[in-house]
Amino acid sequence: MKRSLLAFIITICIILSITACSGGNGTQEGAGSNEDVIRIAHIGPLTGDGAPWGTAEINAINMFAEEINAKGGVIGKKLKIYSYDNRYDNVETTNAARKAINNDKVCAIIGTNGSSNSIALASVCEELKVPHIATTATNPQVTLKEDGSVRPYSFKVIISDPQQGSAIANFAINNLKAKTAAVLYEIGSDYSTGIKNAFVNSFTADGGDVVTIEAFKTGDVDFRAQLSKIKEKNPDIIFFPITYKEIALATSQARNLGIESTFLGGDSWLNTDLFTLAPEAVNGSYFVNSLNPNDPKLDDFKAKYKQKYNQEAGGEGGNCYFAWDAMLVLTTAIEKAQSTDPSEIRDALENVKDVDGLTGKTTINPVTHNPTKPVSIFKIELNPNNFKLITTVNPGDVK
Numbered sequence: 001m002k003r004s005l006l007a008f009i010i011t012i013c014i015i016l017s018i019t020a021c022s023g024g025n026g027t028q029e030g031a032g033s034n035e036d037v038i039r040i041a042h043i044g045p046l047t048g049d050g051a052p053w054g055t056a057e058i059n060a061i062n063m064f065a066e067e068i069n070a071k072g073g074v075i076g077k078k079l080k081i082y083s084y085d086n087r088y089d090n091v092e093t094t095n096a097a098r099k100a101i102n103n104d105k106v107c108a109i110i111g112t113n114g115s116s117n118s119i120a121l122a123s124v125c126e127e128l129k130v131p132h133i134a135t136t137a138t139n140p141q142v143t144l145k146e147d148g149s150v151r152p153y154s155f156k157v158i159i160s161d162p163q164q165g166s167a168i169a170n171f172a173i174n175n176l177k178a179k180t181a182a183v184l185y186e187i188g189s190d191y192s193t194g195i196k197n198a199f200v201n202s203f204t205a206d207g208g209d210v211v212t213i214e215a216f217k218t219g220d221v222d223f224r225a226q227l228s229k230i231k232e233k234n235p236d237i238i239f240f241p242i243t244y245k246e247i248a249l250a251t252s253q254a255r256n257l258g259i260e261s262t263f264l265g266g267d268s269w270l271n272t273d274l275f276t277l278a279p280e281a282v283n284g285s286y287f288v289n290s291l292n293p294n295d296p297k298l299d300d301f302k303a304k305y306k307q308k309y310n311q312e313a314g315g316e317g318g319n320c321y322f323a324w325d326a327m328l329v330l331t332t333a334i335e336k337a338q339s340t341d342p343s344e345i346r347d348a349l350e351n352v353k354d355v356d357g358l359t360g361k362t363t364i365n366p367v368t369h370n371p372t373k374p375v376s377i378f379k380i381e382l383n384p385n386n387f388k389l390i391t392t393v394n395p396g397d398v399k
Helices: 002-021 051-070 090-103 115-128 161-174 190-205 224-233 244-256 296-309 319-337 342-349
Strands: 037-044 078-085 108-110 132-134 154-156 180-186 209-216 237-240 262-265 286-289 355-357 360-364 375-381 386-393
Touching: 037 051, 037 090, 037 319, 051 078, 051 296, 051 319, 078 090, 090 108, 090 115, 108 319, 115 132, 115 154, 115 190, 132 319, 161 190, 161 262, 161 286, 161 375, 161 386, 180 190, 180 224, 190 209, 209 224, 224 244, 237 244, 244 262, 296 319, 319 342, 319 355, 319 360
Parallel strands: 037 078, 037 108, 108 132, 132 154, 180 209, 180 237, 237 262, 262 286
Antiparallel strands: 286 375, 355 360, 375 386
């Protein structure tokens, strides 16, 4: 009887040991293994206010993976996409990253679209040594630490705040002949704060006078107190480095207060919802972006996206285009490395050159991990609704 009981206990222990070693589902061998798939994660907002951006990104990523897999994959392996909803929250972002890397064994992460989230993600990726490529996060600290050193596992496919701020400030002074400016920004946003600082520094360096800088907290919807202070200064231009819902509210309230200044913005102004939310208020405004939504090279992608999702590509602000290019840059690096080892992919990403995507040719600067791309200025026009290309500044001319 005792021998039977002992044998039974030993058998149970062996079974439990085998189960524990299997990793749960028996398919998660780990990044860089010999399995026939390449595991890639996307982290972005799929619910809440940021859902339009995150949804557009995962749509494009899935389209990319389907097309590549139909052609045989990358280095003989199919792409497998894992999607995580970070709810536009830093803690959710880091939790998702740890799950993607530790549980799902991804070799790289696409995301995020937000600067604050991407900065939070960067720390996890550096700790666990898995690269990520931010889509539309523009704050310099996404790829650079406070001391100026590069974050080794963080990359971007969109221009940074200093490039944006410099380009739009130079345009204001040289093309619009503006002498005075005011700024309204979101104090709790790394994106808004970063591009605000870049604009103010460039505008004043070029001889302009920033007469007032007003701020609001995340979630605010009434900006009339700040706008009234701006109105008293009567600036030539007002710079709004904020997202599309706040743009619609702030510009409408400004016009209702009788403010006649010209409005300027950053890349977040590339959003067709503005034509519905505040068409008259934003008419005649200018903004900066590295994507030309009118480029004929986008037509084929737009048609496929519309057919697959019954939505207009780029309506949310171009996130789908940058997500596609992030995948293109990543798979180019994997091809170059001939490996799915995260560290080898990281090394290859530093040497990406002239990858011709939807948002232009991308070359990664190995010192900053930022892309080298032209910067364009657009004007918002009505009847018909249009983002009219005004001028393009070459990378070497952008500070």
